[in-house]
Amino acid sequence: MPTTARALADLTEISTQIETAVVFDREGTVVASTVDDEKAGRLAGSALELLRAAAEHRAKPDAEAEEPAQLDVALNDGSVFVVRDEDRLIAATTTPEPTVGLVFYDLKSCLRGLGEGQPKKPKRATSAAKKTDEKP
Amino acid sequence: MRSRSFLTGFLLAAGSAAGTVLYRRRAARRRERVELYFGDGSMVSLTEGSAEADRLLLHARELLAAARA
Numbered sequence: 783m784p785t786t787a788r789a790l791a792d793l794t795e796i797s798t799q800i801e802t803a804v805v806f807d808r809e810g811t812v813v814a815s816t817v818d819d820e821k822a823g824r825l826a827g828s829a830l831e832l833l834r835a836a837a838e839h840r841a842k843p844d845a846e847a848e849e850p851a852q853l854d855v856a857l858n859d860g861s862v863f864v865v866r867d868e869d870r871l872i873a874a875t876t877t878p879e880p881t882v883g884l885v886f887y888d889l890k891s892c893l894r895g896l897g898e899g900q901p902k903k904p905k906r907a908t909s910a911a912k913k914t915d916e917k918p
Numbered sequence: 919m920r921s922r923s924f925l926t927g928f929l930l931a932a933g934s935a936a937g938t939v940l941y942r943r944r945a946a947r948r949r950e951r952v953e954l955y956f957g958d959g960s961m962v963s964l965t966e967g968s969a970e971a972d973r974l975l976l977h978a979r980e981l982l983a984a985a986r987a
Contacts, residue, residue: 828981850954855978
């Protein structure tokens with residue numbers, strides 16, 4: 783199984799709240815997805831539009847338009863997440879009222895795993911937090 | 919007798935207040951909203967009803983509908 787497909791398979795396996803996920807680049811080219819190619823293309827295009835529209839809402843009014851590093855939209859029948867890591871992005875849809883922090887963590891872990899070229903199964907924040915007890 | 923009716927009234931008032939708080943919290947949580955996180959750590963939260971939020975919510979609804987089509 784290709785690296786990106788494996789990373790997405792791990793993502794949906796570990797995060798049951800995530801229904802669909804698409805990894806794509808800034809041009810909207812789909813790298814991998816949990817859905818068919820046609821649907822993935824539409825999702826990537828919509829996610830890019832969402833991200834560009836969101837760029838107009840920069841926190842500082844005097845600053846230039848800047849795309850958010852991540853966003854989530856909570857709707858009544860589900861949520862939409864987009865996370866950006868330089869030129870690679872991931873968009874995901876979830877069930878209603880997901881655990882926002884965990885979904886972001888899993889999406890970022892997935893993107894990071896893809897960036898390293900070695901798919902890593904995302905671990906929950908709880909296991910990562912245990913390591914904070916270790917002194918440098 | 920008087921203290922008993924006071925206690926009943928107090929309990930009713932406290933129960934109503936707690937119910938109102940829970941209802942409002944639940945209603946607030948169910949409102950559609952957009953949260954944007956920028957690279958410098960700043961965050962913008964937009965709730966439904968404002969023009970800027972509604973535009974983003976529209977895009978998100980299209981995306982969610984496409985995902986479930």
